[in-house]
Amino acid sequence: DAGVIQSPRHEVTEMGQEVTLRCKPISGHNSLFWYRQTMMRGLELLIYFNNNVPIDDSGMPEDRFSAKMPNASFSTLKIQPSEPRDSAVYFCASSLGGALGNTIYFGEGSWLTVV
Amino acid sequence: GQQLNQSPQSMFIQEGEDVSMNCTSSSIFNTWLWYKQEPGEGPVLLIALYKAGELTSNGRLTAQFGITRKDSFLNISASIPSDVGIYFCAGTGYSGSARQLTFGSGTQLTVLP
Numbered sequence: 001d002a003g004v005i006q007s008p009r010h011e012v013t014e015m016g017q018e019v020t021l022r023c024k025p026i027s028g029h030n031s032l033f034w035y036r037q038t039m040m041r042g043l044e045l046l047i048y049f050n051n052n053v054p055i056d057d058s059g060m061p062e063d064r065f066s067a068k069m070p071n072a073s074f075s076t077l078k079i080q081p082s083e084p085r086d087s088a089v090y091f092c093a094s095s096l097g098g099a100l101g102n103t104i105y106f107g108e109g110s111w112l113t114v115v
Numbered sequence: 116g117q118q119l120n121q122s123p124q125s126m127f128i129q130e131g132e133d134v135s136m137n138c139t140s141s142s143i144f145n146t147w148l149w150y151k152q153e154p155g156e157g158p159v160l161l162i163a164l165y166k167a168g169e170l171t172s173n174g175r176l177t178a179q180f181g182i183t184r185k186d187s188f189l190n191i192s193a194s195i196p197s198d199v200g201i202y203f204c205a206g207t208g209y210s211g212s213a214r215q216l217t218f219g220s221g222t223q224l225t226v227l228p
Contacts, residue, residue: 004157042219043158043203091157091220104216108155 002026004107006092012113021110023092024073027058033104034077035091036068043091049075083112118142121204121219125141128194129227136222137188138204147180147187148205148216158203162189 005024013019025032034046047057049069057067064083069075079086089111095104118141126155128134138147146165150158162171163181164187171178187206191198204219 042220045216103146103160103163105160106150107155111155 004094004105006090006107006110008110009108010111010113012115013082015083015114016080016081017114019082019086019112019114021077021090021092023075023077023107025075025092025094026105027073029094029096029105030072031095031104032069032075033093033095034075035090035093035106037091037109046077046090075114079112082112084114087113105115119204119206119217120217121222123222124220125225127225127227130194130196132194134191134194134198134224135188136202136204136224137186138206138219139186140206140217141185142208143184144187144206144208145184146207146216147178149176149178149187149189150203150205151200152202152203152221153200161202191224194224196226196228198226199224 004026007022021050030051032049036044036046044059046059047067048055051070052069065079067077077090089109091106091109093106119138120193121138130213142146148163149161151161152158160180161176162173164171167180167184168182169180175192176189180187187204189202201221203221205216207216
């Protein structure tokens with residue numbers, strides 16, 4: 001079975017540029033999560049979608065960050081303009097609803113470096 | 116909010132030794148998850164626990180959901196070099212919502228040959 005698929009795996013960009021990270025959740029999963037991982041702060045939830053609708057975006061750092069889920073099989077996380085402090089690993093994860101809804105499965109991550 | 120304490124932060128062990136790590140929470144959880152993250156990869160789910168007292172094995176890995184609902188441990192028996200990585204616990208309370216999943220800070224495991 002295909003897991004959560006993220007792209008790009010690695011991106012190096014200059015400060016001020018727009019960054020778009022992409023995610024394809026596991027087929028049939030109706031919840032999608034974007035996490036950010038840094039050494040200092042560990043894993044932080046940025047935003048959570050349920051049935052393609054953003055439910056909780058309280059973790060989004062600031063207005064430079066935005067996320068969309070136009071359909072059940074695709075989501076994007078966009079940073080515009082990017083800053084060096086945005087350098088981190090960004091994970092997309094998905095889960096089923098219902099009793100197993102707490103079990104989330106992660107993608108391999110997008111490793112972002114902003115110089 | 117929910118707080119998770121994971122210990123130890125790091126472990127250096129000899130190949131073949133058993134390993135134990137644990138997590139404690141400040142509040143009652145109804146789900147405990149254990150993940151392993153290898154360098155350059157995302158966290159991979161190892162074991163999921165849904166009931167207090169539940170003891171679940173996955174190969175050489177065994178995890179238990181504490182009966183107080185505030186703790187969980189993960190044991191690895193007869194460690195091998197490929198066990199190297201960071202092990203994270205995660206849990207959520209009675210809201211049952213994955214969006215409120217709280218992660219521990221991780222246990223960095225190094226296995227020496």
